[in-house]
Amino acid sequence: MNSFISRTDLEVEKIAAPRYGVVLIDAILSFAERKELLTFLMVLFTPIVFWVEHVLIPNHMGPELYYVLIFGYSLLFNRRIYIFLMAVIFIGLRYYTYSEAFTSHNWSMLAITSALYIGIGVFSLSALKILQEARSTEMKSIYSLLQTIQMRDHYTAQHSRNVAEKSVWIAKELNLYAEFQQNLYVAGLLHDIGKIAIPDAILIKPDSLTVQEYSEIKKHPQLGMDLLQHAPVMRNQTIRDAILYHHERFDGNGYPTGLIGEEIPLSARIMAIADTYDAMTTNRVYQRKRSPEEALRIIKENAGTQFDPKLVTAFTTIMQKKLPEMRNVVSM
Template sequence: MEKRIQSWLNKPNYFRYGFICILLLSTFLNLTILMDERIYIFYVLATVFLGIGFYNQSPLFLVLCTTLIVTCRYSFAPNLPDAGTFFVQLGTYLLIMVISVGLMKHNQRIKRDNIEMIKVLSKALDSRDTYTSQHSENVAKYALKIAKKMKLSAELCDMTQKAGLLHDIGKIGVPEHILKKPGKLTEEEYSIIKEHPLIGNEIIKHVSSFHETGILDGVLYHHERYDGKGYPHGLKGEEIPLIARILAVADTFDAMTSKRIYRTELDVHKTLAEINQNKGTQFDPEIAEVFLHLFEEEHLIDFQKESPKILFKSQRTKTLGQ
């Protein structure tokens, strides 16, 4: 139930529509069916929806709307109140509105703090290596574009973006001499690199909301392959969570076109060819196809405006985008 309420609070537009509908419904009922004081609960509910839905509006707007609610309640009531009763009720409704606004602002502040915490963690990782600077932000950006193109819900798009910011957080536990090694990795070094999804899982698994929203899945499974040859658990096809399948494409995309200490960035056309070639093996074919269509539909220009570098990364290891 708590999760459902939190989901509702993340969609203030629902409360805006709800405020209008409840106010109209309660006024209609007051005029026709329930012409007594029992209708007051609908006006109270309209006030709560007003505060939550329009929490970011000016105080004057909120006060005027609250006054409208109280006026509608008493204008169509069987017994009109005196001025004193009206203003006492107005004060009560204003208090309800202020509490609702405060609740919503508190919720939004927690949400902003969570995003800032996630960005701090991702920047802490990126700061270890100037060659991978902004990698997490880029992966989050590309993953979000894919999610939106797939017409996923706003909530799932948001979770995909956050998972992108945190997907490589486990590399904090990888020795720096391996992360910055200019040459080819040994088998032992590569096996250490492959531990980073598990390390990332250990770092953030205690955040309960990450379990519920799929962020943890993105961190743990973003190196799984569609053909089952990935790591850490060798999941195959749709056994791999959706967010992780999206991140797999976005991560490879940024990695192959980023400059690294051990190589220069790859040409975008070669990288797109690699992505296309690995549909159904390394990548979910549907997601890879969606990603490729982003370039066919003018998004190549958009991407380049947002990030001056070309988009993919390649690989010094055995799998694209390590």
């Protein structure tokens, strides 16, 4: 149990960074997290600003370029004292550059500009910390949900991790963009959370389910949506779609809504394959474990009926690469 939780916690932190859905905010947070790239850009941009201010446009009195520098350094540093010192340095450079041109009016503008430098830096740093703390809180909320699944049903927890991993394999094979892969991974981890609301007598029943019991099982996608409705991750459409529609079938005979073909969101079509494959290749109280080859054959046989045939082709391709690697890991 502890091994699963610690590994999953690491995966969520490194792979499944939630997005805010606002391009500018996401880009700023991405830059702030990539310290090496940000350092390189600031080291490159800083002398360019000085060159523009001191050589290219020596009589330029606008502070706009220094605003950009202050903002950039506020992403790079994590303490207000550093931002304050950087602002003082820039103020000194501007004074040195334009000292001969200053009049009493210029001095008042210098004071205003100085306040703006410090204000922009402190505000940017504070806003960045608020956003990072919000993201950290969202990470913790995902982690708490994973712990809930783990404590309720160990099989479902491990199954969810496997589905998340294999869903990302398919997405990578299709060259889908990184953010989609990250969101798909989170969705995989949470796709069966609705099962914690299903009674044990049904969820882990060793015999065949009755019609009524199966109808209860079929409620778990909507139950998952209900349980997660106030969770920050539910802002993301990819995650919502995968959780709600991962049991839809390509021929329209799935649940909960009977969507057909490409009416089913891509994230859900991908997850349906990963979910079915892992369910067939793991031991369950009511079903024997199948070999990876047999499970792959069954999925290929159901292309066009249960699964999107294009995605089945992608899954077959990636599994042909992965199966030898998986056997080597097991034999070690």
